[in-house]
Amino acid sequence: MNHFLTSHWSIELASDQPTAQFAAHELRRALQRMGGPVLPITAAAAGPRIALRHGPDGDGFVRMADERGLVLIGEGSRGLLYAVYSLLEALGWRWAGPGPADEYLPRYAQLRFPAATVAEQPAFARRGLVIGHDLFLAQAEAWIAWAARARLNTIFIHTIGASGMPLGACRWRYWQQRRPRLWPLIAERGLRLEIGGHHLRDAVPRRLFRQQPDLFRHDGRRRVADGNPCPTNPATQALVRDWARRLFAAEPNASVYHLWPEDRLGGGWCICPHCRALSPSDQSLILVNTMAVALAEHNPAAHIAYLAYHDTFAPPQHIVPAANVEVVIAPRQRSYATGIGDAANPVNGPLAGQIAALRATFPAGASVFEYYLDGILFKSTLPPLGPTIAADLCTYHEWGLDGVHVLLTGDRPWLAVGPNPHSFAALAWQPQREPAALRGEYAATRAPATAALLDTAYAALETAWRHTLAITPADLRRQHDGHRHDPVTHPPRDILDSYDAPPPHCEQRLTALHEALDALPAGEAALAAAQHTAVAEQAALTADAAEWSASALLLRFFAARQEAAVVQARRAPPARQRQALAAARTAYADLLNWAARHVPPSAHAGHRLLRTLLALHLDQLERRIAPPWRNAQRRWQRWRELALLLARLWWQWQR
Structure with missing residues (x-):
């Protein structure tokens, strides 16, 4: 069959599923922008068509040509959306970041569809963008649209409550203001929502210290109101459980909740007689399990995350995670000069055993929280990290992690995002891709006429x-x-x-x-x-x-x-x-x-x-x-x- 697009073609979609409908309209808009005709969307096409079909769930897809045109089949409706974006990529559309300047859209006198069969499956079940500052939450519409196009499937809003400083997180209040606008954009693309951050201090407010000092940690000499609460105190557990119930009710759409301890290198845990024998990891898991009980009552399908970070990076030894508790591994204490699996690196080498132990301890799931877009860690810059990202994601895949998330935060908005977002998204889907080629794709999208020079600079x-x-x-x-x-x-x-x-x-x-x-x-x-x-x-x-x-x-x-x-x-x-x-x-x-x-x-x-x-x-x-x-x-x-x-x-x- 002749696969040149004409006005006789149509888009065939029988499903009324919202993400599938969004995929059909996204395809029609993009083809028109490339110079094609405005195609009708119909449940049953009489002539040549692009047939859109999907199963119940999944991100994989198949694209093939047949005697009537093209067929795009997604494992689920989100997989169908990714099949649409894969077709548009094959036609030359590129999106290296969240803005118009990060997009290259060719125009054709006549569009010709590729005839080759393509079948793709993502390496990681969860591939997430973590929006971690008010500055980026203000730009979230563009980031959400880019995430779906880049085949990420999770938006994680990293928040902090009124009692914390939002230097590396979004204010909870600001997310609540933006939520009516952003949640529909997330939902129509079939993306998962994860929510939370270092919120444990909100569950046990410091104002209670004067009346109930036993709620708070013991530092070896006395009770103090800094750091994390005393996890073995039943009254602390009751406060944490009730607070969590209210948060789950306020945010009913999340698939994973992150309600983490204080963000500090160490020393913020209790050493009262009841807690002294428990490691920071065990103390943290006690409170996570407490909140997990409330979550199981509210939403049995959702999970809550234990954060392996700083002094909770070692696996718990005495406390067993509840069935709905997964682990999110945040290896911030590492070298980004080489991949995390580099056994010869004296900083990264020892992490392999710890991560394997964490994966075995939390059978409900394990994902990694990475920092390739962290403008705080990298001092208000984003160093190009393509080879490290590629090595990391190959290793995380080999280690059997279920998901990879990247933190987008900083102290200022980016003038240009650089190659890292594009590299991360592409490698989260297929870690074997060549990082130098991905860096070149970023340069070619930003500046097609001088791509080689821009690539050399990066x-x-x-x-x-x-x-x-x-x-x-x-x-x-x-x-x-x-x-x-x-x-x-x-x-x-x-x-x-x-x-x-x-x-x-x-x-x-x-x-x-x-x-x-x-x-x-x-x-x-x-x-x-x-x-x-x-x-x-x-x-x-x-x-x-x-x-x-x-x-x-x-x-x-x-x-x-x-x-x-x-x-x-x-x-x-x-x-x-x-x-x-x-x-x-x-x-x-x-x-x-x-x-x-x-x-x-x-x-x-x-x-x-x-x-x-x-x-x-x-x-x-x-x-x-x-x-x-x-x-x-x-x-x-x-x-x-x-x-x-x-x-x-x-x-x-x-x-």
């Missing part, structure tokens, strides 16, 4: 970050939450803040950062050539170049900060130490100048707050050589700066 940045992300166990040991009462003197440190690790680690880190900087000039030259060559693609290239330069400036700051730390470790003369610190201050000022040009006013306070942490690291180095009056002056300035930023953020959150 390849250079990928190399630079690979050197930067090669952390060691010694680097991890420098991590801490910061002194709760004095963040100026003890600023928080993340995995990229191990600048003053003891020798020889600090010198090795400086060498790695210099190697990272050596990779940047080739990328800068490629970007300049692309911007000089292309005219029609200037808007997209300008955005990618701005994000690229943010990464480059950050890497230069890291190198300058490391240089100052190494000079101090070598006990260089004070004049040399001051010179190195001055260079680091200049690199920090370059970051602020970039922000003044590119960070919108609505995000400025949050971005500046996280940038100020980098300034506090430099203050810590300077404190060792500066006179007392200078330290006192700097300390007062930083407290004032932090207070003003927090006040601005509080005002924004209240509004």
Whole structure:
């Protein structure tokens, strides 16, 4: 049969299932945008047609040609939608991210359908986008549409209640405001909804401490109102169970609920006589099981998640998970220079056994919560991580994990999302794909005329970050939450803040950062050539170049900060130490100048707050050589700066 599209064709769909109907209308709209006619949608076509069919459930699909046209069959209605998007991809439509600039839509004088038979199954049953900040919840319509096109099947709204700081999560109140608009978009695409975050503190409010201190943890000396509640106290369990019931009733559409403990590296659990013998993992699971009872009564089909994260990463030893409790594994304490399954990596290697043990402990299901789009972990940037994502997802598939989720968060909206979203979505469907080819697809979508140059720029940045992300166990040991009462003197440190690790680690880190900087000039030259060559693609290239330069400036700051730390470790003369610190201050000022040009006013306070942490690291180095009056002056300035930023953020959150 001739497979050229004409006005005699139609779209045949007998099902009235909403996602199947959405698939038919999405196909009709896309074909029209590509230059085709407006096709009728009918239950029984008389002439040539694109037949849409689906079974009861599943994401797999088949596309084949027959004597009357094309047949698209999905295992379920969502699988049918993916079959439609696969056909549109075969016709040349590309979507590398959530906005119009991330989309390439060809136009044809005449459309010809592919005749080859295609059958596809996803590697992971669950493939999720975690929306983890108000900034991205405000853009959620575009992200939801992209997620479905990219064959992700889960939208996870990562929230926090009124008692927490929404620096890496969406305010619960804001989700409730956006929900009437967003839930229909999620539902019509057949996507699953997961909801929650570090909410355990909402179940046992701090205001109860004065009247009922036994609800709260014992720190070895007394009851304290920080950290997590006392899990073995029946009164605590009753409060948690009742609070969970109210939340389940308020959010009836979720398939998995995430009601996690405090977000801290460790030390937030109870050591009263009843809890002392229980590990953090056991204590956490006690409360998860308590909420699981309420969930089973409310919605027997739904699950609740135990979070394996920081000090709860080790499997529970004494408590058995309830039948509706699954595990979500968040391996944040890792190196992103190589895949998580790299046995030779001293940071990643030991994680294999722990993850296998977690998978065996939770038969109800296991998924991983990854950080490839985490602008907080990566200091307000998104380093290209294609090879790492590919290696990770191959390994997670080999380990038998059911799902993979990626956290989208940060302190500012992205000017360009970079290759990571496209790479993650494609590899979550088929982990064996070539990461360099996926990076090239991103470049070709953003800037078709200069795709090779843009790809070269991202390849250079990928190399630079690979050197930067090669952390060691010694680097991890420098991590801490910061002194709760004095963040100026003890600023928080993340995995990229191990600048003053003891020798020889600090010198090795400086060498790695210099190697990272050596990779940047080739990328800068490629970007300049692309911007000089292309005219029609200037808007997209300008955005990618701005994000690229943010990464480059950050890497230069890291190198300058490391240089100052190494000079101090070598006990260089004070004049040399001051010179190195001055260079680091200049690199920090370059970051602020970039922000003044590119960070919108609505995000400025949050971005500046996280940038100020980098300034506090430099203050810590300077404190060792500066006179007392200078330290006192700097300390007062930083407290004032932090207070003003927090006040601005509080005002924004209240509004």
